[in-house]
Amino acid sequence: MASITPLREFVEAFTALIDRNEGQERILDQGAVLLRSLIAHDRWLPEQFARPDPERYSQYLLHADPYGRFSVVSFVWGPGQTTPLHDHRVWGLIGILRGREREESYTRTGAGFVLEAEEILEPGHVGLLRPGERDYHRVSNALADETSLSIHVYGANIGAVARATYDIETGQEKIFISGYSSDVVPNLWDLTK
């Protein structure tokens, strides 16, 4: 049976990194190393946090720091699913675990947004989000017939952050708080498994 140990060790190491309190750039730098190592293997994520929903992309909470300093989430895209253009307002790390994701990064202009870069992200890739700098993107499953899945870490309890989606043409902002797709989190703490 697959073991959840890599996720527990990741949470422990990330908590230690946050405890060192060395600032955003150090967290992104060292956090990327930790995330790269977590997604180098794909045997640790319980199936119920990897399940696509036919209606919309899913966002499963894997761990939330009790002080709200970071959260770990699995994002699951069924074939053809996409997010609207949105922002995050906190730092973020995105690590691709399965499939292929298309990330379109946008810049704000006078009225609306313009496409700045488009990338196809493959398993093993780790990308960074910085509030106020490179914070607007739209992400979709680049595969027409398979699920894509990524592991994200954010500098807050991301499901509780008031942030926004945007109309690309008009720039119109709509505030949202995402919540999570499941009421349960994985049990990291049964050390007999």
Ligand SMILES: [Fe+2]
């Ligand atoms: Fe995002």
